[in-house]
Amino acid sequence: MNATWSRFNVTSIVLGFAFLYLPIVLLIVFSFNESKLVTVWGGFSTKWYVSLFHNQGLMDATWVTARVGVISATVATVLGTLAALTLTRYTRFRGRVLFSGMVFAPLVMPEVITGLSLLLLFVAVGLDRGFLTVTLAHITLTMCFVAVVVQSRLVSFDRSLEEAAMDLGATPVKTFFQITLPVILPAIVSGWMLAFTLSLDDLVIASFTSGPGATTLPMKIYSQVRLGVTPEINAACTILIAVVAVGVIIASIANKRREVQRQLDEQTAQRG
């Protein structure tokens, strides 16, 4: 590795990170602004955070988003895992290629189209738009992401583990719950987290499929911004960023720890 810090390197790093993070930094800084004006600094204050917790509309939207996220991510994880299992395991059924294509198509489908088509469906079957419809829509959106994550783990899964379990007397159901599931669990968990995050920050599909009483946080923020950005929104976004950042940091620390532990283990193993 080249350890020298040339002027060129420094410049490109500063520019690159500024490009990525300047907007977010601005947002966080102004969330602590005393002034009501979003772009004028009036001194440090946390009053917008206090008022945020008294803003019933935003709090309701947060609660809706959390519930939609947890439910849709959970259902999507179950469905996506099943899809991944089927597509990797039963490779000989007719139309497998078509099926796997169809599972993954929503990955590249413009969200506007997904949202619009779901809206049309809900109207056609006479489903009132609300909490249920936005949850269903998010399941549709995130299931294929879970399927991709879990499938990539299953491809490298050693099938002889399952054969060994059955050979030792475990029925296929027991084998699945005692062997397969624990081994692919990390992939399922990351699939769930991905699904939850996608649901958390989806605006387009939610706008199409949500109804009165089921306004999600991104929808709320977007509608308030149209009336003018308040520092309260900045505070809400800062909290959102903090939640995501903490999640990412915990995940990467856990990952790093596992990696270090694995290396230690391997060294012990080699020493006998």
Added chain:
Amino acid sequence: MKSLGSIRRDFAPWNDPNAKPYIQFENVTKKFGDFTAVNNLSLTIFEREFFALLGASGCGKSTLLRMLAGFEEPTAGRILLDGQDLRGIPPYRRPVNMMFQSYALFPHMTVEKNIAFGLKQEGMPGPDIEKRVAEMLKLVKLEQFAKRKPHQLSGGQRQRVALARSVAKRPKVLLLDEPLGALDKKLREETQFELMDLQQNLGLTFVVVTHDQEEAMTMADRIAIIDKGEVMQVATPAEVYEAPASRFVAHFVGNVNMFEGKVAERSANTTRITGPSGAQIVVENGGGAAAANADIVFAIRPEKIKVSSKKPADAVNALEGEVYDVAYLGDMTVYHIRLDDGQIIRASALNAARVTEDPLTWNDRAWVSFRPDAGVVLAR
């Protein structure tokens, strides 16, 4: 009493017409789509036998093992275990256990949990499980590793955990799929003897799949040589080596020299062959079914050929040539002799003493000679 090879085998149920077969493959065929992995194969294995399925990769030997374990069902024919037809019995209800080539240790369980897994499935009470696990750990000398996870073990230790796990349930038959394939050479040799001792002590029937002929020769009571889904020969290691049934088997196991020739004369025990460029070869007790005038192949192993600078006075079979290559390997010396008709013969001599009376070097004139009972006649 004379016998083939150097081991006297007292355990030989296959020679006893009253012995009860334990595992029977009866006209078993297995097809995967258009590919025939096993072709109308019949095989009998006896209780407490250490049986090896030997063949190149893709010959169908692993498929045989997987059919016995229940992971594949035969397309035709049937498999009997202790008189019971195994068709339709799922792997988790078969009284056989398998040790996998990849070991297939459960990565999220400790060594003791891995070993206890099968016992838990059959509903053994907790204290009994603990006792059996401790016993197994002792058997494979891994007592102090009970709490480790598989990735915290070396390759040899993992192999022993896999072994302990597969014998923990005391199966009627233990199936071993390339059990030593992932170990380095030295460890492999040690483990071969450990496996043999284990099989003796537990009194189990072992069926091992291997592509390593030395491994099969060392461990097995009998070897089945498999090629393209068919059995080429089933016999003791000594018979496979000293009395191969076909050209294929002779070539597959060990090194061999082959002479194409014609049977000139045939009597009960003695066969006279017209060998390469008219040389006469006398064969005793190795004539097989060759009739007079038949086109045959004469096969002889390198260590049964003597190389000398002069024609030995008492030699029945002797051919002249010149030293083409020599290699000194320490325990033995390997010669490549080019006979006067151009054929190259491989001969090896055990270095029983530190000094050699009659040393040879490149391009020396040399004689190869062998006893009448040193080789066998095979169909061409």
